[in-house]
Amino acid sequence: MKVALIGCGLIGRRRAISLPKSVQLVGCFDAVHTVAEDFARDFKTKVFTSVQDLLETEDLVFVIVATQHDSLAQITSQALKSGKHVFVEKPGAINYQSFKECCAIAEKNNLRIHVGYNHPYHPAISKAIELFNQGAIGEIMFLRGQYGHGGRLGYETEWRADKSKSGGGELIDQGTHLIDLALRFLGDMKLDYAATPNYFWDMPVEDNAFVSLKNQSGNIAFLQVSCTEWKNKFSLEIYGKIGKLEVSGLGRSYGVETLTFHKMLPEMGPPLSETWTFSEPDNSWAIEISDFIEDVIAGSRNSDNVGSSLEVLRVIDEIYLRTSR
Numbered sequence: 192m193k194v195a196l197i198g199c200g201l202i203g204r205r206r207a208i209s210l211p212k213s214v215q216l217v218g219c220f221d222a223v224h225t226v227a228e229d230f231a232r233d234f235k236t237k238v239f240t241s242v243q244d245l246l247e248t249e250d251l252v253f254v255i256v257a258t259q260h261d262s263l264a265q266i267t268s269q270a271l272k273s274g275k276h277v278f279v280e281k282p283g284a285i286n287y288q289s290f291k292e293c294c295a296i297a298e299k300n301n302l303r304i305h306v307g308y309n310h311p312y313h314p315a316i317s318k319a320i321e322l323f324n325q326g327a328i329g330e331i332m333f334l335r336g337q338y339g340h341g342g343r344l345g346y347e348t349e350w351r352a353d354k355s356k357s358g359g360g361e362l363i364d365q366g367t368h369l370i371d372l373a374l375r376f377l378g379d380m381k382l383d384y385a386a387t388p389n390y391f392w393d394m395p396v397e398d399n400a401f402v403s404l405k406n407q408s409g410n411i412a413f414l415q416v417s418c419t420e421w422k423n424k425f426s427l428e429i430y431g432k433i434g435k436l437e438v439s440g441l442g443r444s445y446g447v448e449t450l451t452f453h454k455m456l457p458e459m460g461p462p463l464s465e466t467w468t469f470s471e472p473d474n475s476w477a478i479e480i481s482d483f484i485e486d487v488i489a490g491s492r493n494s495d496n497v498g499s500s501l502e503v504l505r506v507i508d509e510i511y512l513r514t515s516r
Contacts (some may be wrong), residue, residue: 192484193217195245197266198257199230202280206255206307207234209476214484220245222258242266246273253278253303253487255480260363261356264289267304271296276303276487278480282367285358287504294497303492305483306500308371310441312475312482315450318467319429319436320375322452328431334376334412335428336369339420340444342392346418352394360396362387363507366416369427370503371496373404373412376429379502380404380412385510391419402510434462442473 192214196203199221207216207230218237221227231238239245246254246269253276256266264284267277271293283306284290297304310316322328339361350356351364373380383405387397398419404412423445427438435453440446448469453462482494 203257309475312478314469329433337426339417341421347394362400369414387514
């Protein structure tokens with residue numbers, strides 16, 4: 192199976208490294224030609240000088256799109272119109288309407304889109320979803336999530352700090368991951384409260400976002416994302432009526448990935464707690480793209496996350512509309 196990559200930066204490289212041996216990386220393109228040349232040298236593939244030339248590669252089955260947010264939808268649409276399946280980096284587009292238009296093209300041409308949300312494939316989160324679906328914590332009450340990093344020197348000058356290129360700040364960056372995860376436990380939600388302040392970085396987009404979402408049953412997801420989290424952090428807590436699931440860390444700079452299941456006793460008091468530690472290298476990227484490839488081969492939709500990805504962007508659009516400065 193032949194695949195090509197558009198967008199040869201850090202995330203593009205991570206996606207390329209994660210490709211299984213059953214596929215052949217036949218080409219790449221980047222708006223900065225020298226970046227594409229470096230990528231092609233490292234991954235022993237061909238550089239194309241335009242997206243269209245790349246898409247005309249004989250027997251090309253799908254493309255990976257890992258560009259800045261403002262070009263994700265345009266390149267995805269172009270690839271779909273040329274008959275190629277698309278694995279597009281999150282959030283899939285700069286806003287809801289742009290991604291919705293991509294989805295319509297994919298449906299019309301019976302093609303697959305998958306948005307790159309790798310977090311559900313992390314072992315601790317995957318096991319938490321499994322335990323939740325088994326009813327281990329009973330009926331859900333609420334969910335709390337925190338995700339943050341501390342930026343880096345010059346962070347305020349990067350493309351993510353330019354709203355015309357990114358669509359926003361920390362909310363549309365790491366916030367998309369937390370909203371995507373909240374949807375898996377609570378289903379569709381309405382916006383209850385949001386704040387998108389800028390406390391530290393000299394840039395026109397938010398460096399923190401505080402969000403409260405509520406589903407039809409009144410269950411709340413309280414989420415905070417930050418690029419003033421001086422020690423990188425990931426935390427996800429799911430509270431049920433008979434127990435709690437607590438995920439901490441994502442490996443590397445976020446700390447060792449763990450899942451703790453706190454099971455309530457009939458007499459209440461301190462719960463019975465069991466912890467799983469996952470210290471092996473992160474293979475979530477590889478599992479995610481392998482699932483997508485299996486769907487392409489089989490014509491199935493087991494990895495389909497189009498609906499939830501649309502909902503993530505709908506919520507983000509609403510938050511930015513409510514908190515626009």
